[in-house]
Amino acid sequence: MKHLIRTSATCVGVAVLLAVAAPARADVVTDWNMLAGDWIVQAKIGTPPANRVMAIVQTAVHEAVNAAELQHPGDAVASAAAVAAANRASLVKLLPQQAAAIAGAYDTAIGRLADGTARSAGIAAGEQAAARVLAWRSDDGANAADRYRPHAAPGAYVPTTGVAAPQWPQRKLWLMRDGAQFRPGPPPALDSATWARDYNEVKALGSKASRERTPEQNEIARFWEYSLPPIYHAVLRSVAAAPGRSVAQNARLFAAASQAMDDALIAVLDAKYHYGFWRPVTAIRNGDRDGSPATDVEHGWVPLIDNPTHPEYPSAHSILAGALGELLKAEAGGQPMPELATSSPTAGGATRRWASVDAFTREVAHARIWEGIHYRTSVEVGLDMGRRIGALAVQQVAQAPATAGVPQALAPRGASTLIERVVARGVQIYECRPEAGAAAGGRWVLVAPEAELLDARGAAAGRHGGGPTWEAFDGSRIVGTVEARADAPQGAAIPWLLLSTRSVGGAGRFSRVSHVQRVNTTGGVAPQRACDGAAHGASERVPYTADYLFYAS
Structure with a gap:
């Protein structure tokens, strides 16, 4: 039996607050992550909304750290300020009932950092990142109307407890194309041997009155009755606390994990509401009606723990x-x-430990059977779905250092591969045009970019021009349409962009490109001099540089 360790929640809370107040170090991300988890629990918002909050917060932290690093490379104060500011700005918006506690932790943390340019820049980076991510996710569908209709014959009673997050399958995703991307096949047929196996296993091991469930299985079942983010994020912190890890590495890890878990709940609720499969308590009390000779009814059977308020298949945990x-x-x-x-918390604060990822995931899956709320097929299918979503997060976030500073809102949707990065050096061409209502009687309008494209070796690769277009020397040519934009982390620079593209030239270097990101911009902003009557018709060529990241779908 695994050794169980009990800890004092009060002592842990004090230790975390003191850690957060310290200057930047590799675990400033994890310190704030622990606090965010505590505030989410106190807000009592349920598991799907709680994971959504954590994904937004950790994504804001990731982008804030990247922005701070661009402006103040290697500066611990800038990074710590960025982490604190991103947490405060996003959490206060998402958890307004916890605003006082959040503000207090922020004031303590910022007060421990040396005042100066780095701290100010970090705060600005954190606030801007939070505002950007909050705006991106403001219409993600979390507050959509509940349109769930219970399955019932007219006049027949059905239990009246509301179901959990029926609108979740339609939410905006972080990583997947749509909520059904990894929707599994149906649960086992009721006349199959697999169904009989699953039924009899959970009937024997998941009953509240079970005599076959061992004491350790009982402890594990009670342990995993808890489902809010802190129980999983503590596992993440086991890795994040390893020696030698940086703030940027941990910010990226927590963003990837939080996005993956938020998408995972969207995917699992899509499958749950699509199939609407019955929980063991319903099946076992109707074992004489499922058409299987191998499933005996048991009147009055109840699971070890209360049933979640959504369909059974697959397992969310x-x-x-x-x-x-x-x-x-x-x-x-x-x-x-x-x-x-x-x-x-559902095991009295006990701690469990695992030597491998597989041991951890197996225990989570088995616990749902021993709790009496899931079948073996459901937990196996859930694990497989989760692994596939985790692989997306690895590809798109966790192992993307070349694009680590790019806001997630500018990420190409679906499965896209970064195939080339080129540097542009040139000008943004503006023209002063009359405009009614403008302060000086006109405004500077972007006419076109004009730039040379250089590859990773610094060799000329092509030209960038109006349209906007990118043309390689081999004749391949693409034209882009802006899909999203974000302010540049540095001031006085043109925005970062995501563009979808189509080929308008021959086959070659650029013909496979489906999306382009414009990032790491410098200069290129509209002229500062007045666009008045004397300047109407004038043009100016404003120097700029940028990185263009080319993706293929």
């Missing part, structure tokens, strides 16, 4: 564990895995 496990394996990169550990 399993998909979360699978997604997290896939990320942790990738993060380890073949090196020995640190001991994984987390604690559970």
Whole structure:
């Protein structure tokens, strides 16, 4: 039996607050992550909304750290200020009932940092990142109307407890194309041997009155009754606390994991409401009606824990564990895995530990059977779905250092591969045109860019011009349409962009490109001099540089 350790929640809270107040170090991200988890729990918002909040917060932190690093490379004060500001700005918006506690932690943390340019820049980076991510996710569908209709014959009673997050499958995703991208096949047919196996296993091991469930299985079941983000994020912190990790690495890891877990819940709720499969308590009390001779009815059967208020198939806990496990394996990169550990309020604060990711994910899956709320097929399918979503997070966020500073709102949708990065050096051409109502009687309008494109070796690769177009010397040519934009982290620079593209030239270097990101911009902003009557018709060529990242779908 695993050793269980009990801790004092009060002592932990004090330790975390003191840690957050310290100057920047590799675990400033994890310190704030722990606090964010505590505030989410106190807000009592439920598991799907809680994971959404954590994804928004950790994405803002990731982008804030990247922006601070661009402006003040290697500056611990800038990074710490960025992390604190991103947490405060996003959490106060998402958890207004916790605003006082959030503000207090922020004031303490910022007060411990040396005042100066780095701190100010970090605060600005954090606030801007939070505002950008909040705006991006403001219409993600989390507050859509509940249109769920219980399955019932007219006049027949059905239990009247509301179901959990029926609108979740339609939410805007972080990583997947749509909520059904990894929708599994249906649950086992009721006349199959698999169904009989699943039914009889959970009937024997998941009953509140079970005599076959061992004491350790009972402890594990009670442990994983808890489902809010802190139980999983503590496992993440086991890896994030490893020696030698940087603030940027941890920010990226927590963003990837939080996005994967938020998408995982969208995917699992899509499948749950699509199939509407019955929970063991319903099946076992109707075992004489499922058409299987191998499933005996048991009147009055109840599970060990209360049933979640959504359909059974697949298992949500399993998909979360699978997604997290896939990320942790990738993060380890073949090196020995640190001991994984987390604690559970539903087990009296006990801590459990695992030597491997597989041991951790297996335990989570088995616990749902021993709790009496899931079948074996459901937990196995959930783990597989989670691993596939985790792999997306590895590809798109966790292992994307070349694009680590790019806001997630500018990420190409779907499965896209970065195929080339080129540098542009040239000008943005503006013309002063009359405009009624403008302060000086006119405004500077962008006419076209004009730039040379250089490859990774510094060799000329092509030209960038109006349209906008990118043309390689081999004759391949693409034209772009702006899909999203974000302010440049540095002032006095043109925005960063995401553009979709189509080929308008021959086959060659650029013909496979489906999306282009314009990032790391300098200069190029409209002229500062007045566009008045004397200047109407005048043009100016404003120097700029940018990186263009080319993606293929």
